[in-house]
Amino acid sequence: MLFVQLFVNGIQTGALYALIAAGFSLIFGTTRVFHVAHGATFTLAGFVFYELYTALAWAWPLAALGAGVAAAVFGMLVDRYVYSVIQRHEAAFFTVFVASFGLAIVVQNLITIGFGRGLVTVPTPLSKSLELLPGLYVAPMAAVAVLCAAVAFGLLHWLLTHTNLGLALRALGENPDLVRVYGLTPRRLSQYVFLIGSLLAVPAAILTAATSGLNPSMGHHIMLISIAATIVGGVGSLRGAAVAGLLLGMAENLSLAWIDPQWSEAVTFVVLFLFILFRPGGVFGRAVAS
Amino acid sequence: MSAPGHIKGEYRSAKHEGAPVDAYCNGNYDGAPGSAAAPPVLLRMQGLSKRFGGLQAISDVSLDLPAGMITTLVGPNGAGKTTLFNMITGHLTPTAGTVHLHGKPLARLAPWQIARLGVGRTFQDLRLFTHMSVQENVTTVTERGSWLWQRRGDPARIEAVLREAGLWDKRHERAADLAYAERKFLSLARIMACDASLWLLDEPASGLDPRSFERFVALLRSYAARGITICIIEHNLDLVTQLSDRLAFLDQGRLLACGDPAGILKDPQLAAIYFGERA
Amino acid sequence: MLAYLQNIAVLFCVNAMLAVTLNFIMGYAGIFSLAHAIFFGVGAYVAANIAMHFSDSLLLCVAGAVLVSGALSMVLALPALRVRGEYFVAASLGLQVIGVTVFSEWKGVTGGLGGLVGIPPPTVFGHALATPGEFLALAVAGLAAVLLITTALLRGSFGRSLMAIRDSESAAQAAGKWVAAIKTLSVAVSAGLAGVAGAIYAFYMSFVNVEGFMLETSILLMAMVIIGGTGTVFGPIIGAALLMLLPAALTYLPFLPPSELGTVQQIVYGAIMVLLMMYRPGGLVGGRRKGGKA
Numbered sequence: 001m002l003f004v005q006l007f008v009n010g011i012q013t014g015a016l017y018a019l020i021a022a023g024f025s026l027i028f029g030t031t032r033v034f035h036v037a038h039g040a041t042f043t044l045a046g047f048v049f050y051e052l053y054t055a056l057a058w059a060w061p062l063a064a065l066g067a068g069v070a071a072a073v074f075g076m077l078v079d080r081y082v083y084s085v086i087q088r089h090e091a092a093f094f095t096v097f098v099a100s101f102g103l104a105i106v107v108q109n110l111i112t113i114g115f116g117r118g119l120v121t122v123p124t125p126l127s128k129s130l131e132l133l134p135g136l137y138v139a140p141m142a143a144v145a146v147l148c149a150a151v152a153f154g155l156l157h158w159l160l161t162h163t164n165l166g167l168a169l170r171a172l173g174e175n176p177d178l179v180r181v182y183g184l185t186p187r188r189l190s191q192y193v194f195l196i197g198s199l200l201a202v203p204a205a206i207l208t209a210a211t212s213g214l215n216p217s218m219g220h221h222i223m224l225i226s227i228a229a230t231i232v233g234g235v236g237s238l239r240g241a242a243v244a245g246l247l248l249g250m251a252e253n254l255s256l257a258w259i260d261p262q263w264s265e266a267v268t269f270v271v272l273f274l275f276i277l278f279r280p281g282g283v284f285g286r287a288v289a290s
Numbered sequence: 291m292s293a294p295g296h297i298k299g300e301y302r303s304a305k306h307e308g309a310p311v312d313a314y315c316n317g318n319y320d321g322a323p324g325s326a327a328a329p330p331v332l333l334r335m336q337g338l339s340k341r342f343g344g345l346q347a348i349s350d351v352s353l354d355l356p357a358g359m360i361t362t363l364v365g366p367n368g369a370g371k372t373t374l375f376n377m378i379t380g381h382l383t384p385t386a387g388t389v390h391l392h393g394k395p396l397a398r399l400a401p402w403q404i405a406r407l408g409v410g411r412t413f414q415d416l417r418l419f420t421h422m423s424v425q426e427n428v429t430t431v432t433e434r435g436s437w438l439w440q441r442r443g444d445p446a447r448i449e450a451v452l453r454e455a456g457l458w459d460k461r462h463e464r465a466a467d468l469a470y471a472e473r474k475f476l477s478l479a480r481i482m483a484c485d486a487s488l489w490l491l492d493e494p495a496s497g498l499d500p501r502s503f504e505r506f507v508a509l510l511r512s513y514a515a516r517g518i519t520i521c522i523i524e525h526n527l528d529l530v531t532q533l534s535d536r537l538a539f540l541d542q543g544r545l546l547a548c549g550d551p552a553g554i555l556k557d558p559q560l561a562a563i564y565f566g567e568r569a
Numbered sequence: 570m571l572a573y574l575q576n577i578a579v580l581f582c583v584n585a586m587l588a589v590t591l592n593f594i595m596g597y598a599g600i601f602s603l604a605h606a607i608f609f610g611v612g613a614y615v616a617a618n619i620a621m622h623f624s625d626s627l628l629l630c631v632a633g634a635v636l637v638s639g640a641l642s643m644v645l646a647l648p649a650l651r652v653r654g655e656y657f658v659a660a661s662l663g664l665q666v667i668g669v670t671v672f673s674e675w676k677g678v679t680g681g682l683g684g685l686v687g688i689p690p691p692t693v694f695g696h697a698l699a700t701p702g703e704f705l706a707l708a709v710a711g712l713a714a715v716l717l718i719t720t721a722l723l724r725g726s727f728g729r730s731l732m733a734i735r736d737s738e739s740a741a742q743a744a745g746k747w748v749a750a751i752k753t754l755s756v757a758v759s760a761g762l763a764g765v766a767g768a769i770y771a772f773y774m775s776f777v778n779v780e781g782f783m784l785e786t787s788i789l790l791m792a793m794v795i796i797g798g799t800g801t802v803f804g805p806i807i808g809a810a811l812l813m814l815l816p817a818a819l820t821y822l823p824f825l826p827p828s829e830l831g832t833v834q835q836i837v838y839g840a841i842m843v844l845l846m847m848y849r850p851g852g853l854v855g856g857r858r859k860g861g862k863a
Contacts, residue, residue: 102842109832227659269663277648401742417740419733430729431744
């Protein structure tokens, strides 16, 4: 039964990781920006929701909207005012990476000043566990998480396959010049990418706030998961990042059957190492050579 | 328009009537003893093909590079000339076919290993070591070995190469700060300094002004005279006619003809392909 | 007062050694590592263990630190360098995370969360280092050695190979450079010398625990290198000095509560990193040009 419990936990964690990783992968796959500040987007969204819902007592849909706006605005501003400036004169991958890292540090510490270092959670009856079977405790929140992820991915899929914007997004990754065929410029498209990618982190942030809680330095962990899932899933494959996110969430939880909790983060990286060693292209990617 | 269908073996009978096909095309040369005028083969490509997903970039190319001769590789853009170079130098793995250098197969060797066997190469986009000085660019090419301390190449040799390339006065300038023509010469200087017996030059003279062009051609000629085997990808017909000992014509990944340059360029069908694409 | 200054000086030397060795791979080879603190830590733990269980000879302890750190880095480098740069960043991040967990859990070797206490002072030619002045001399000697070794390598053929690889890996291959080996060696040198810093740190403090080797430290080291200027000799040293002075400077600001000092410090250098990348990617010393010469 322990196994089933861990499995269910894993699905819940995995659903959230899938969303986060998809956002990062979408941004990296299309704009080639190693947006490690995605972790900061997540943290920001979570804390904005927390503040609006618990401290200011807004209704949760409004609070969620507020969090979404915050995340989207952050992502888009960072793209417009930081990344584009750098890319204009210095397209080096690592320059953008370092700037993104700096931003993540700034945001994380600003949140620490505002909210302290401790864990904050959003109280909700949905996170109360029910004993479905002897030894199996599941909270309704798990179902909510999976449902949210399913809806979000459904919307994303529809966007990517049935709208002009979606097709242009897929083109941007392959051939930026093609983008103009769709009546968009790479710059404008980049803004859309950051908008969508950042929004994908929002449901995950809200749900995490309601379940395991938030603390300001969790941006690091989010960033690690995003990068690991993107590589394991295959760079450029959105589907791959989502699947890998799910798998990593499952692995993180299932491994608790054998190892102590403090090693569970290490599991993610062992998986990552194995992929880098044997299949750097990831599950869905093409084989990568230097 | 595309050239008529090709089947291996038909080249032998010179399908483009009148277009001469010499013994070095398509592995026809077998080193028959007694042919004193025919130099040995330095590099042999047999049945090379390269497929990228759905795109067949190179189809069944067989070409020999005889030692000490200058072969020019021509063809319209996208014919696969650079891809062919990449397969020789190990930057790309052929989907089929083999490459032999001095009779040794180059399959599965890394680019650096092939380079150390005596294959030198320049790039169409130069790929200079932009943050280093001119002298450092040339010096580093002479330093082989992967250990922390390698023997530096002979300074006298480096100086000689730089002077020949006309870059001695600029030797301390950063490669990124050089003028266009100087960068082309630096790209060549790098290959002049390493002990390569085979030079693969990818559009080395494109965009050069007439005076620099003359100097360039003279430089290539002097090295060819020293016995270096050179294969040049070129669009510049002046260079082709002035330097080529033989010509290989590539189109859409296939070798259409190779042999005497003048003869090939006179062939109306080939000329149409060549000039038609360039119009 | 003298003791305070000596303390700052020793810590500065250790940080400078770490920044210089990180710059060796970041600034010249273009390899970005987020695991530098782990090699620092490995060096510290190895030296401490040798001193506590076998011999307190400085030479032996430092040699052990160098060898183990260097060897560990090869484990990281060999697979990860075969693919693109961002894979190395990810793998190094992974090593950093796993390393901290190992440091915290492997009680037998690292003393777990409590760390190792009572590390004996090292002996040089039979004389055990005792006074702060002697430790300062050791730290300065360490920094000088690291500078000498890295500069000698960078000015010579190895440095040229590294910079060639950084500027154009394919052209470097075409020039006969065994890129994977050179990159791996550079990582090994960087990690091994970071191990020296770790050994000196362990002996000076006579106590080590995992707190000094966490992700925050790796990030701080990266910030030192970037702010000071990658690919320059003095850049990392200036970066180390600045980022060490920063907390001290911040205490002079009256409106800052002391508990928030660490946070504000991080905000400051995070913001500086962003601004520098936008307007001066070469860092303070490097200027507009990114990636300089030895």
